[in-house]
Amino acid sequence: MTSIAVAGLLVGSALGVPTAYADPAAAAKTIATGFTAEDGSRITDVEYIDDRNIRLQVYSAAMAESFPVEIQLAADNSKPQPSLYLLNGAGGGVDGASWQAQSDVREFMADKNANLILPIGGMFSYYTDWIKDDPILGRNKWKTYLTEELPPLIDAALETNGVNAIAGISTSATTVLALPIAKPGLYKAAAAYSGCPQVSDPVGSRFMKLAVAWGGGNPDNMWGPAGSPDWVANDPYLQAEKLRGIDLYLSSGNGLPGEHDTLDGPHTPPxxxxxxxxxxxxxxxxxxxxxxxxxxxxxxTSIGVPATYNFTSGTHSWGYWQDDLKQSWPVLARGMGVS
Structure with missing residues (x-):
């Protein structure tokens, strides 16, 4: 996307943008709005939850639809800070299987000098650009949204320093490696928890197809039949050389029960x-x-691209992902330049 066009140096209710406060006196920072991208993407609404937490509505021109974005401001938001984009899994943060509902991410990030950006939407889309609209899942242009549309709007509204990192679980653990490849320089660090980045491999492509089909979508509407050029172009394994220079954290359990697989545990279904x-x-x-x-x-390793790895016992579940976020923080912070 080209540069942001400033529609007006206006903020808050001066724009006629509805605002809401849990405690109006607690709103320590008013978010600059009134910015519209040249393609028409824009922030259409801002809701102030408290002095650190904000919920935006962002219109995507590529998808012709608005999506929520939940934000927790950096601990010191008096000056420009970097941003950590944290992606949900197959449910897109719409269901209960989200960082917001299943982890202590807000508490963990409370003392960190990085804005926490939680996009919502994109169920079963793999947060990628689909070649066709899907009868069930609709229009998916999430790669465009997360590389061209949303980051410039966030930078303008929050007055960030323009430095970003990205992390994600499960299906989005593929995406958080693909997006830095698609838009070099946008994301300085990436953490992938329990994902399959080898999407052109028979195991990887089968994994992706099952996930999309589970949500009712047609996998061929994503990148065409397995083996098509878009499968290759979006495969972080095949494009691994392009990950050079990015601070990387990669993790997975081995599928065997681990410390968080306990009866009625805090991260186990009842x-x-x-x-x-x-x-x-x-x-x-x-x-x-x-x-x-x-x-x-x-x-x-074979091509000399460094990364931090964490391979443990455990299943595909939230206890391990919450741990991974905390264990990957030094890698993400280094990429963002956060001490």
Missing amino acids: GPGGLANQILVGGVIEAATNYCMHNLQTKL
Whole structure:
């Protein structure tokens, strides 16, 4: 996307933008709005939750639709700070399987000098650009949204320093490696937790197709039949050389029960059935991502691209992803220049 066109140096209610406060006196920073990109993408609404937390509505010109973005401002928001984009999994943050609902991410980031950006939407889309609209999942141009539309709007509204990192789980753990390749320089660090970045591999492509189909979508509407050029172009394993210079953190469990796979644990669905599902289904999924992540480790090592790895016991579940976010923070902070 080309540069942001300033529609007006206006803020808050002076724009006629509805605002809401849990405590109006607590709003310590008014977010600059009134910025419209040349393609028409724009912030259409801002809701002030408290002095640190804000919810935006962002119109995507590529998808002709508005999507929520939840933001927690940096601890010191009196000066420009970097931003950490944190992506949800297959549910896109719309369901209960989200960072907001399943982790302590807000508490963890409360003392960090980085803006926390939580995009919402894109269920079962893999946060990529689809070649066709889907009858069930609609129009998906998430790569455009997350590289061309949203970051410039966030930078303008929050007056950031323009430095970004990105992290994601499960399906979006593929995306957070693909987006820095698609837009060099946009994301300085990337952390991928329990994903399959080897998407052109028969195991990886099968994994992706099953995830899309689970959401009712037609996988061929994403990149065409497996093996088509777009599958190759969006494969972080095949494009691994383009990850050079990015601070990387890659993790996966081995699919076997670990410390967070306990009956009625804080990160386990309730009851014996919930635990069984996490161990059986979550174990199979994590074993597949473990295969992909180890293959990427081998590829990166062979071409001399450094990364931090964390391979442990465990299933495809939130306890491990919450741990991973904290363990990857030094890598993400280094990329963003946060001490």
